[in-house]
Amino acid sequence: MKNIIQNLAAGIFIACVVVLSIVSIFGVWDFFSTDVITKSFETLGLLAFVAIVVIIASNFVGDPSVAGEIQNTGFRATRSATLVTLIASSAFLALIGVLAIWEVITDKKVLGKSVSSLAIIAFASLIIVIMCLEREKNSFWAKRSKEISGGAVIAAIVFLYIMATFLFRSW
Numbered sequence: 001m002k003n004i005i006q007n008l009a010a011g012i013f014i015a016c017v018v019v020l021s022i023v024s025i026f027g028v029w030d031f032f033s034t035d036v037i038t039k040s041f042e043t044l045g046l047l048a049f050v051a052i053v054v055i056i057a058s059n060f061v062g063d064p065s066v067a068g069e070i071q072n073t074g075f076r077a078t079r080s081a082t083l084v085t086l087i088a089s090s091a092f093l094a095l096i097g098v099l100a101i102w103e104v105i106t107d108k109k110v111l112g113k114s115v116s117s118l119a120i121i122a123f124a125s126l127i128i129v130i131m132c133l134e135r136e137k138n139s140f141w142a143k144r145s146k147e148i149s150g151g152a153v154i155a156a157i158v159f160l161y162i163m164a165t166f167l168f169r170s171w
Contacts, residue, residue, distance in 0.1 A: 007072050010135045014078065014128050021124035028116045072135065079132035086125035093118045 020040065027037040096114055099105045105114075 003072070007075070007135060010075070010131055014131055017124050017127050017131075021120050024120045025117045028113050028120070075132040075135040079129055079136070082125045082128045082132065086122055086129060089118045089122040089125060093122065 023032065023037060023040040026032050027034075032040075093115065096105065096111070096118065100111055105111050
């Protein structure tokens with residue numbers, strides 16, 4: 001029962017990240033008004049927070065001494081597909097950066113929107129990969145996740161928020 005609850009919550013979290021990324025990209029390209037983007041962030045942020053709380057809280061469901069967790073291959077497939085997206089978006093970010101450095105792309109507005117869109121895709125992909133690694137009980141992630149403090153995660157989120165705010169205001 002614990003795995004079913006956690007997998008469902010992780011699936012909802014991944015769906016929230018995907019929808020939020022799509023709304024953000026449409027917002028960058030001025031398809032949505034600021035009000036729609038703000039409400040979408042608030043709604044999906046709330047849903048993502050609830051999904052994380054459910055994942056953590058469901059660790060305490062049932063008898064903790066019972067072993068034999070069932071692996072969900074859907075998270076492995078999702079991670080594999082998302083890693084391709086992460087690699088491709090990172091490579092395109094580098095390409096756009098090189099084109100901007102050599103002044104091949106001169107329109108600052110298009111450049112800013114392109115970089116923002118690719119950064120959103122890369123960041124969303126990274127979050128999805130991390131969630132999938134956690135749900136797969138991947139040995140690499142289990143070892144490395146213990147080395148990351150909660151304060152470091154909060155500091156990283158605050159830093160990313162400040163950088164995103166700075167980027168959106170400058171373009």
